Amino acid sequence: MNFAQAYLQCPDFPNRYISPEKLFFFLQKNYGGLIREIGRSYLDKPIYMMTIGTGQTKVIAWSQMHGNESNATHAMLDLLVTLQESPELSVDIFNKITLDFIFMLNPDGSEQWTRRNALDIDMNRDFIKLSSKEFRILKEIAENGNYDYALNLHEQRTIFSTDGENPATLSFLAPAENVEREITPTRKKAMAVIVAIIKGLPQEFHKNIARYSDEFYPTSTGDNFTKMGLPTVLYEGGHYPDDYQRVGTRKYYTIALYEGLKAISQLNGSDEGWEQYFDLPENKETHYDLIYRNVRLNTDFDCVLDIAVQYKEIYRRGEDEISFVPYVVEVGDCGKKKGWKELDCTGKTFVSKRKFPKLDAEVDFEIV
Numbered sequence: 001m002n003f004a005q006a007y008l009q010c011p012d013f014p015n016r017y018i019s020p021e022k023l024f025f026f027l028q029k030n031y032g033g034l035i036r037e038i039g040r041s042y043l044d045k046p047i048y049m050m051t052i053g054t055g056q057t058k059v060i061a062w063s064q065m066h067g068n069e070s071n072a073t074h075a076m077l078d079l080l081v082t083l084q085e086s087p088e089l090s091v092d093i094f095n096k097i098t099l100d101f102i103f104m105l106n107p108d109g110s111e112q113w114t115r116r117n118a119l120d121i122d123m124n125r126d127f128i129k130l131s132s133k134e135f136r137i138l139k140e141i142a143e144n145g146n147y148d149y150a151l152n153l154h155e156q157r158t159i160f161s162t163d164g165e166n167p168a169t170l171s172f173l174a175p176a177e178n179v180e181r182e183i184t185p186t187r188k189k190a191m192a193v194i195v196a197i198i199k200g201l202p203q204e205f206h207k208n209i210a211r212y213s214d215e216f217y218p219t220s221t222g223d224n225f226t227k228m229g230l231p232t233v234l235y236e237g238g239h240y241p242d243d244y245q246r247v248g249t250r251k252y253y254t255i256a257l258y259e260g261l262k263a264i265s266q267l268n269g270s271d272e273g274w275e276q277y278f279d280l281p282e283n284k285e286t287h288y289d290l291i292y293r294n295v296r297l298n299t300d301f302d303c304v305l306d307i308a309v310q311y312k313e314i315y316r317r318g319e320d321e322i323s324f325v326p327y328v329v330e331v332g333d334c335g336k337k338k339g340w341k342e343l344d345c346t347g348k349t350f351v352s353k354r355k356f357p358k359l360d361a362e363v364d365f366e367i368v
Ligand SMILES: [Zn+2]
Pocket: 066, 069, 124, 153, 154, 155
């Protein structure tokens, strides 16, 4: 049995939203011996790191640096549950590597389901200024831990596809370390890991895998870790067909996390196969969540247009799941883009207090 066949979802965390308190309690109760507090957030929430394995090759990974990206936290929880049930899958990995996994680097943002931390700082653009308390913790650990690899675990918006048809459910990047996007020995090592991850993902899923843009960001984490000589793999979980809860994404993310660790344990610093990284298609910005096509407005001249909508993810205090609120993000001719859902409104009526849909506003109309 391979990992994909053995995959189990951690039953304690079925929702996309993860309450930090619930996570901390769960980790203390079930994995107390493996975790330690490595620091505190601005709002004084603990940040925990779990250490697994006894191997020579050291790996650092972190989840929810952006609070509204819970896939990687889920992936680590699912990985633990799956390996508990199928321990034979982990033996050859964790005697070769030691994994330090930081859960929820941004607990304040995670509680509010925001990208940024409590001071509205984007931690993934904070490498130079070090304005956020939380990012300093990661940087210090990464600089002093003699790591061989880093896994920078994120999620991306629903707008990306791999080929104009299939959503980019997982995208990977071996970040550039200079504006020239030079292919350095450090990048090649990260590329080799990505190539091995893709080989380990089920064949039918390959149409949903892409490569994230390697534009150089001088203040971001992966680019700077690579520059330091630490091969870093960026994971981006994305849209999965008809699945805004990202349950499918979560499953493939977990498999990819496992395959990444396995690849590192086998590659042992080699860059074997790195060239195939460039066979991956680049992310394409092709989609909106929903497009209403051919909507006739109530204007005094004949006006027919398309309305594109994106769901905003909102967390309301006290609830145990996020909500999806539709916003108008484009009006006019959306012929160049597609919608994951499209509704042809020919012959239907636009019902609204306004004569036309308002850009950047919550959807307040019906089409009947
Ligand atoms: Zn992110």
